[in-house]
Amino acid sequence: MRIVDVNEFYSPTGGGVRTYLDRKMAVLAEMGHELIVIAPGRADAVEDRPGGGRIHWVKAPRLPFDRSYGLFWDAEPVTRLLDMLDPDVVETSSPWRPAWIVGNWQGRALKVFFAHNDNMAAYAARWLEGVADTPRVERWFAWYTRYMGRFLARFDRFVTNGAELARRHERRGLNVDAAMPLGIERGHFSPALRDERLRAALLDQCGLPDSATLLLGVGRHHPEKRWPTVIDAVERVGGSAPVGLVLLGDGVDREVLTRRVADSPHIRLFRPVHDRPRFARIMASADALVHGSDAEPFGLVALEAVASGLPLIVPDEGGAADIARPPFAETYRARDAVSCAGAIRRLLRRDRAILRAAARHASGQVMTDRDHAAMLVDYYREAIEGRRALAA
Known part of the structure; x- marks a missing residue:
């Protein structure tokens, strides 16, 4: 054909x-x-x-x-x-x-x-x-x-x-x-790629010890991705819990986001990682994926995260919401930073071993x-x- x-x-x-x-x-x-x-x-x-x-x-x-x-x-x-x-x-x-x-x-x-x-x-x-x-x-x-x-x-x-x-x-x-x-090309992604030294290095970039929680955001710097909602939520949680956020991406809003996080000591912006093996290692080494877009009809990044054994924090509208399941995910009201902060706090209160075990189980069920x-x-x-x- x-x-x-x-x-x-x-x-x-x-x-x-x-x-x-x-x-x-x-x-x-x-x-x-x-x-x-x-x-x-x-x-x-x-x-x-x-x-x-x-x-x-x-x-x-x-x-x-x-x-x-x-x-x-x-x-x-x-x-x-x-x-x-x-x-x-x-x-x-x-x-x-x-x-x-x-x-x-x-x-x-x-x-x-x-x-x-x-x-x-x-x-x-x-x-x-x-x-x-x-x-x-x-x-x-x-x-x-x-x-x-x-x-x-x-x-x-x-x-x-x-x-x-x-x-x-x-x-x-x-x-x-x-x-x-x-x-997704599931062969690239696996929970087995988790690298504690890489995780610690990323947390160090955020000015945090390896006992902190590392959140990962992936996507274009574009208004539809709603990164300001995510950043606001992480800053709210960061006032009472050690949480770092690494955002991988680039785009028309890069300067806006750079100014937005300039005074946020535990949030870092990095360029996209096009090397797939390295990107997969980063994905598997975080503690959760946090997502902001409610407009995306299909959550491709969320699927890659699940295939990596990564828990999710996603809005209750959009394609990522279809992928999220209670055993390994928390959802929040779309476009609402306060609700997103609440979802992050709920995830932090969960038993990390049980949460990661549920995410690892889900990783084997992702469609290729x-x-x-x-x-x-x-x-x-x-x-x-x-x-x-x-x-x-």
């Missing part, structure tokens, strides 16, 4: 989408399938991936606020590639130009809109926070749901990356054909990226066969 993903979020400089797609290319190649990505680049180019798969870069303008990403505008270069590649399945996940370019393309492929994010939650609800509650904001922005409905009518299937995003769209009146939860790829291919195959049967 040949799958082509027309993807505006695939960046030459990295990021979560690139990590997901590069790994998906390699896994599908091992399974005897092919994934090709069409992405906006600074120039037209073709790039083969060592593990299988290929990138077709199409020259496109850069986003003005983040030059790492491009924006498709002209349909012709993309549809010409689709005609040449003649895929069995074509995916896209951007609701802007790619949705219309792919939706209007007249090829034989099964056309799939694969939603990986929720613009309503990530932008509209966040921008109007404090002005109106989420249900009211969604009523005000019902035009966006109607807009999605117009381009979705041109697709054969509407798929989401998990149950949380499917529920959101269905509440708004859209029909979701399937929820396909993502998996191979599971995800196999499920996706089976779904596409059934959809193609069903369409052929209807046409016969």
Whole structure:
């Protein structure tokens, strides 16, 4: 099977989408399938991936606020590639130009809109926070749901990356054909990678002894990640308990966050760790993952933490909440620093050995990226066969 993903979020400089797609290319190649990505680049180019798969870069303008990403505008270069590649399945996940370019393309492929994010939650609800509650904001922005409905009518299937995003769209009146939860490259992550010396070194960076609690946050420095909520919560707890926080990430809010933690003696910001083995060791060596984003529809970082045997502190909305289970997690009211502080305190009061044993048990049950790829291919195959049967 040949799958082509027309993807505006695939960046030459990295990021979560690139990590997901590069790994998906390699896994599908091992399974005897092919994934090709069409992405906006600074120039037209073709790039083969060592593990299988290929990138077709199409020259496109850069986003003005983040030059790492491009924006498709002209349909012709993309549809010409689709005609040449003649895929069995074509995916896209951007609701802007790619949705219309792919939706209007007249090829034989099964056309799939694969939603990986929720613009309503990530932008509209966040921008109007404090002005109106989420249900009211969604009523005000019902035009966006109607807009999605117009381009979705041109697709054969509407798929989401998990149950949380499917529920959101269905509440708004859209029909979701399937929820396909993502998996992780579980071979990288394991509780066995825990390194007490590394843990002590990170706590020392936070100005704390190894008897303290080390919290880890991972993600872009972006308003939707809600790191100020997490920082505020840790500072509240830090007044009465020895707690350190290490944040791994970078992004548009880096300067804002740097200023925010300047007077916080036990909170440190570090650049992202792209070396996967080292990142996995850091993950396994912390005492809990603390997460702020309520807009993410799927908790990929939370899954990696669980695979590392790491307990969770996450908001009660968003994809991470679907992963959290009481034996190894605490949840708090989304966007509420006081509630987040309460969740951290509850975790600190729990028996650490029992908590870690529950997290270690959960680590063996995390879905892998191979599971995800196999499920996706089976779904596409059934959809193609069903369409052929209807046409016969």
